[in-house]
Amino acid sequence: MSVRLPRKRLEILLSQLKGFPHPSPSMEQYEVTDSVAATMVFTAATYGDIENRCVYDLGCGPGRLAIGAALLGAREVVGVDIDSKVLNVAEQNAVQVGVQEQIEFVTQDIGTLTAKADTVLMNAPFGVQRVHADQPFLQKALEISKVTYSLHKASEGGRQFITKFVSELGGRISFVQELSMTLPATMHFHEKKRHTIQVDFYRIEKEEKNE
């Protein structure tokens, strides 16, 4: 493993980035916390999936995962989001930490994306507003990449569903780890200042086809 930054430093840099300017409930615009983002990117780096790799962040929002990958030495990073306004923020965030040359932010519906990546990192909509909104993201990730690191809402039923869905897509889960995220109130219907949710962090490998 060759990691340029200590984890604590990465977390501090990620915590200083700007968030969603106008978070939309229907697009489930919740931001990954700096601690979980650092765990995702560091874990991927430990597996050799970041340094010198081409990394895509699907549904990148303000770009924490994409920027984390660039800070840990990704050769090339592409952040894709349907919301152009949040990508303006992501671009400013990349400039703030000096990784703008490594990252391109693209306004696009991931459904129409054609690409070839070494690694996908994503914190996609969980499907709380629109059931199974995470499915097209998983589909696209396995279509374009050999390895995917993905966050989903934690639940036993959810794990069973994702295991089956990933297997149907020709993938295999190498691990799943439950993590906590404490999110600030960002939507008009949030009553508490903060709430903690449980999330499942997956590493998924695309099975090699024997042709």
Ligand SMILES: C[S@@+](CC[C@H](N)C(=O)[O-])C[C@H]1O[C@@H](n2cnc3c(N)ncnc32)[C@H](O)[C@@H]1O
């Ligand atoms: C849960 S947020 C996560 C944002 C960011 N990855 C993070 O963790 O901070 C999901 C993101 O997916 C984006 N999104 C939703 N549907 C999309 C689609 N069809 N194509 C591209 N992006 C989409 C939203 O705009 C939002 O930024």
